[in-house]
Amino acid sequence: MTALSRLVTKTDTEMEEETLLLFLLMRRRRSRRSKVRRTWVRSWLQRRTGKGVYGNLLQEIRLEDPESFRQYHRLDRESFERVLETVGPSIRKVDTSMRTSISPGERLAITLRFLATGETFRSLAFQFRIGERTVSNIVDETCQALYSTMKEQYMRVPTTTEEWMEIAMEFNERWNYPCCIGAIDGKHIAIQQPENSGSEYFNYKHFFSVVLLALVNANYKFIYVDVGAAGRAGDAGIFANSALKKALSENSLNLPPAEEIDGISPSKINYHIVGDDAFPLSLKLMKPYPHRNLDQPKQIFNYRLSRARRVVENAFGILSNRFRVFLTTINLRPDKVQHVILAACCLHNYMVENNKIAYISICDSEDTNHTLTAGLWRKDHPLTGQQPTTDRNPKVDAKLQRQLLTEYFNSDCGAVPWQNDIFSK
Known part of the structure; x- marks a missing residue:
């Protein structure tokens, strides 16, 4: 064997020994490290x-x-x-x-x-x-x-005729509006843009949101909510695809039958919801006249309807003032935002039912002359305005019902003493 071959053989042997030594050192170090107790929390x-x-x-x-x-x-x-x-x-x-x-x-x-x-x-x-x-x-x-x-x-939706009539009675007693089973509106809840959502959640007010569509009774309680629609959707579209609209169309809510009202008999008025310009006019949903060239009777109708509809605005305002997460931009996925909204609505109804005077003390109020004083919640955050509906051809019978209500609110039987004073202001 030559000197060169002996050198190569010796070098290979040394390399094998070094590799083995390195392996043993690493194994020993790993063994020592495993003996060090680790904690699962800081x-x-x-x-x-x-x-x-x-x-x-x-x-x-x-x-x-x-x-x-x-x-x-x-x-x-x-x-x-x-x-x-x-x-x-x-x-x-x-x-x-x-x-x-x-x-x-x-x-x-x-x-x-x-x-x-x-x-x-x-x-x-x-x-x-x-x-x-x-x-x-x-x-x-x-x-x-x-x-x-x-x-x-x-937060149970009424299912009997008696429950709906109780709601309508409260609207008539508190807000002087007959045959009303609730006020409806939508509120945009600001969120961070969800991943890979494009402009789906971007609303016409130029921020990302999910929509809370709610039906509210005369005492500011939510009796129906539709939560989670993407912000780009309008109130009319959300309502059209809602379970509430389907139930109204199928007459499955057990609403009371149309009722005669003193002053406009024998014509009958259907029990209905009140909403703003964002919603389509129908027999079961009344909205104000368009605000252009209105005579006094129509302006009085708009005032009386808005007075009843104000409960939903105040419900949203109270909810946001008490649970101020809704005054922020919520950094959660839309499905988790839905859970937050639904929980807050339940807590809101609980407080209205069990601690009403203190809880709703920040809502709009009227003095003895029925002059409106804005509630403290209006200082927190302006209400998100709503897009007017694109429904320009409501049915004839819906227009007739609105006209009958206009006549009633301007009759001796249906007028309230202060409405002309409010109009003159």
């Missing part, structure tokens, strides 16, 4: 119990300062406890050997704080000492649970 988050907002501040103001508790959650202490009793079983998680679950009370507090302020999940994560992703999951799960557990009691 250490400061592990000290959440007793130090986060829920375990410290909220428990203090719950006992010592009920008004601050209400301002923080937008629910008073008693309402918070009742809602927690309702939704708690649906959001309760099981403790494990590795960790203690987040309590239903804390989950509800996080969700209500998000609805009350629209704070980012990162901000809430620091306040409650909970991971940002966990906060996101909690808000979505709790909103879904709020809607599923509260909708049957607090």
Whole structure:
């Protein structure tokens, strides 16, 4: 064997030894690393119990300062406890050997704080000492649970003739408008542009949104909502494709039969919804006359209709003022925004039913002379205007019904004492 071949052989052997040594060193290092205990969460988050907002501040103001508790959650202490009793079983998680679950009370507090302020999940994560992703999951799960557990009691669509007649009676007593079963309108909820959505969610007011279409009774409660339509859709189009429109067309809502009204008998008026110019005129949906060259009787009709229709504007205004997430641009996927809206609508109805005077105190009001004073909610954010409907040829019978109502509002039987004074102003 030559000297050159011995050198090559020696070099190969040395390389094999070095490779083996390197492998053993790497294996030893990996073994040492695996013995180092790893934590699944940051250490400061592990000290959440007793130090986060829920375990410290909220428990203090719950006992010592009920008004601050209400301002923080937008629910008073008693309402918070009742809602927690309702939704708690649906959001309760099981403790494990590795960790203690987040309590239903804390989950509800996080969700209500998000609805009350629209704070980012990162901000809430620091306040409650909970991971940002966990906060996101909690808000979505709790909103879904709020809607599923509260909708049957607090946001159920009337199904009997007696229920519809009760709503119509309240409209007549409170707003002097007969045969009205609700006021309808749409509200754009601002969102971040969804991925790969193009201009689908871009509305004519030049921001991205989903639409909340709502039917409201005389006491500012939502009795029907259609949530999630893309912002580019108009109110008339959303209504045309809604379950409400289908039910009205198929007469499946058990509405009362058309009724004679003193002053315009023997003609009968159908029970109907009131809306603005965005909606098509029909026997079951009355809207104002176009605002051009109107005589006094038609202007009085428009005033009387708008007075009844104002309840839906105020319902939206109260909802946004109390749950101020709707005054922000919500950075969630459209499906999760739907969960937020539905949960807030249920909570709104709950508060109207259980704490009405304090909750709706910011709505429009009338003095003894029926002069309108704008509610405080109107200072928060202007209402999003609506596009007028493209339906220029309403049916003859719908026009006749509007004319009959015009005659009624200008008759001795249907006129209210102050309407001419309002008109003269």
